[in-house]
Amino acid sequence: MSQGSARERLLDAAARRFYEDGVHATGIDTITSEAGVAKKSLYNNFSSKEELVRAYINARHEEWLDLHRQRSAKASTAADRVVAVFDAYIDHADDAHSKGFRGCGLLNAAAEFPAGHPARSSVRAHKEQVEKILAENLESMTTEAEALELAEHFSFLLEGAVARSGLEGTPARLEHARAIASRMLAAL
Structure with missing residues (x-):
């Protein structure tokens, strides 16, 4: 698992997945799994996928x-x-x-x-x-x-x-x- 705060790991994972696979093709589960955080961490840092985008x-x-x-x-x-x-x-x-x-x-x-x-x-x-x-x-x-x-x-x-x-x-x-x-x- 990468170092950094949950927010940083989520942004890093989203950046990789959005760039490589596309925004709409990338689900929240994929991002949280790659970031190594629980789904709750995503929603503690971003109110929605739209805010993450x-x-x-x-x-x-x-x-x-x-x-x-x-x-x-x-x-x-x-x-x-x-x-x-x-x-x-x-x-x-x-x-x-x-x-x-x-x-x-x-x-x-x-x-x-x-x-x-x-x-x-x-x-x-x-x-x-x-x-x-x-x-x-x-x-x-x-x-x-x-x-x-x-x-x-x-x-x-x-x-x-x-x-x-x-x-x-x-x-x-x-x-x-x-x-x-x-x-x-x-x-x-």
């Missing part, structure tokens, strides 16, 4: 922000900070996944819910924050209007690469997207 999405968001912060801290230029966004996604793709890389865990989760569902709104907020990070770094390299447009382009490039990398189970498309982004930045 919300906590999972928030944890994935924070996980990506941490990856980005680590990469961005090593960047010496605005262009390097833009590329750090791609590097954070590559880092996520390089993480050990027992069933292989399946793409963005947040988008995978969002795809299981209908339009307007709070889970989809949380994922959208994450993607908007990623685009905002891109725009903020691009603003020092070009006009505000061009930075916003480029941020959207980089967002599309990034999301397409994540989707293809997830389908192929390898970060190769993300690495190619990073190279394209680097060439675009050099042309500014």
Whole structure:
């Protein structure tokens, strides 16, 4: 059994199962069994599976922000900070996944819910924050209007690469997207 509080073990188990098997395909019994806790522990920490899903999405968001912060801290230029966004996604793709890389865990989760569902709104907020990070770094390299447009382009490039990398189970498309982004930045 893993170390940590029941809440941490439940979130870790949910993260693995939701990413590998899907949110709707993963039952509470599977999560509690993998976490090594009683079902009562789950309900002592989360009022429902929906609250656990919300906590999972928030944890994935924070996980990506941490990856980005680590990469961005090593960047010496605005262009390097833009590329750090791609590097954070590559880092996520390089993480050990027992069933292989399946793409963005947040988008995978969002795809299981209908339009307007709070889970989809949380994922959208994450993607908007990623685009905002891109725009903020691009603003020092070009006009505000061009930075916003480029941020959207980089967002599309990034999301397409994540989707293809997830389908192929390898970060190769993300690495190619990073190279394209680097060439675009050099042309500014």
